[in-house]
Amino acid sequence: MNDWQRKSPLEWETYVNKLVKVVAVEKHEYEGWVLTVDPVSATIVLATLPENQKGSISFVMGHAVLEVRILREGDGDTEQRLARILAPEQSQAYSPEELESRKKALKTWLETNHIPVGEQGELGRTLSVAGVLTIEPPYGPEQCSSANEIILARVQGLLRGYLGQQP
Secondary structure: OOHHHHOOHHHHHOOOOEEEEEEEHHHOEEEEEEEEEOOOOOOEEEEEOOOOOOOEEEEEOHHHEEEEEEEEEOOHHHHHHHHHHOOOOOOOOOOHHHHHHHHHHHHHHHHHOOOOEEEEOOOOOEEEEOOOEEEOOOOOHHHEEOOOHHHHHHHHHHHHHHHHHOO
């Protein structure tokens, strides 16, 4: 086990959002912004942020790390750019009114198609389908959750069809 692997997660956290140079076995060198460090394998996840280009992500396995040097601290802008790397490209924000409208429309559609549906949770934001599947806001196929994979796949397929019909 090398020195890097012996560090604690709190020590690794001090490298997050910083520009580093990693020296690895066989004289390989990597430079990039630290997104995270895997606490099990000590693998470093590095991101490059070239101007006006798509960034890239690389992984340096923990067992191969010989040295990590901090080259520069990240600022607020850098931290936001790093956070956007892993964010969905077309994430859409919905107002509370839009979410309520989507929920009501989906619930009505499910009931019209004789699929038992109810609301659950403190605010009734979660739809429960037949007591075996839940749909969280914003009520799309990706927000479905169920232990039964067959039901999950079928309801996700139905939702894709339903959403494809929406204006």
